[in-house]
């Protein structure tokens with residue numbers, strides 16, 4: 001029967017690097033962390049994970065689906081509208097019980113939407129002892145959760161107030177599980193590092209090919225199409241986020257998402273885009289002149305920013321311990337020095353120079369990167385990083401239209417690469433396959449002299 005057919009979500013070009021056993025190891029580590037968090041008098045813990053719900057753009061027209069990263073991290077399941085519950089006693093020897101709540105599709109639903117993975121397929125990564133339909137969730141939790149239970153969940157701030165309130169009344173304590181998962185998620189296993197290398201390489205190839213096809217395109221939308229085409233034909237499942245494709249002064253709107261304005265041949269364009277592959281994402285920004293030829297002002301500002309970017313890569317590589325907050329301070333110093341030399345910043349007072357650099361680049365130099373583009377938001381950027389932590393390095397410069405130095409007004413640039421702390425010391429550049437050098441960019445576009 002159709003419904004029993006297995007639908008394996010395997011990307012033939014870039015198969016998943018995560019072996020089934022790794023999901024179990026992640027759960028073990030999480031349970032171990034949470035055992036330290038239970039309060040006196042509590043006798044067991046229950047972790048309640050809610051998966052992403054299918055959402056609709058119009059009746060019967062679903063949005064592209066992406067599983068919640070924390071949910072997928074613990075059980076590997078990429079089906080919409082599921083719940084996953086882990087129950088565990090507090091003794092050293094206590095073995096957890098895993099429960100999956102997911103609805104099988106009817107024959108009619110299968111006819112329209114295709115078959116779901118089989119129970120056996122789900123079991124490989126989620127290793128549950130019971131599979132129940134989602135309408136049994138509350139009934140089951142009624143039995144499982146009592147006043148001696150510490151509940152950890154990802155249900156806060158979701159559209160499911162009912163579940164959140166239910167857990168609050170039933171359990172002895174209810175805490176967010178997010179930070180504990182992120183403490184694990186921020187440090188990548190070797191398999192996850194390979195996943196990051198895959199997706200960053202894919203993202204870099206996509207960006208390079210887009211640039212080589214973008215000479216004299218007339219509208220930002222065409223670049224969006226090129227990104228989709230170049231990414232998907234290489235195996236990207238979707239773009240990692242709505243890309244920023246901003247010609248001319250629109251690049252000064254840091255999260256400009258319209259991507260539909262006409263491009264003039266005298267403009268530069270900023271493209272911030274990533275790929276999504278096997279649950280991991282890349283995040284790359286490049287800037288280039290639409291005509292393939294830089295004006296003097298465009299090129300000199302670009303080179304001033306590129307200098308900062310390259311200094312930052314070297315600085316991070318040589319740091320005893322990488323710390324994103326220190327990298328951020330270093331970015332502001334470098335921007336101030338580089339922009340002064342260019343004549344974009346006129347002050348000679350060191351404090352004022354930093355202040356002006358912060359005005360030109362109002363964002364941080366880094367964020368963690370992994371299963372989400374702004375990954376592990378609860379993990380501080382003011383900590384020494386161990387090996388296998390991936391993050392971005394992305395200095396920018398956005399010159400307002402009323403900036404005192406006329407020639408650079410309205411130019412917006414960011415140069416963003418993905419890196420990871422390496423076990424052999426220093427950092428590994430994961431997006432090396434996309435050029436930054438202005439002449440190499442011209443070579444890609446076929447306009448280098």
Ligand SMILES: [Mn+2]
Nearest residue numbers: 283392394416
């Ligand atoms: Mn970024």
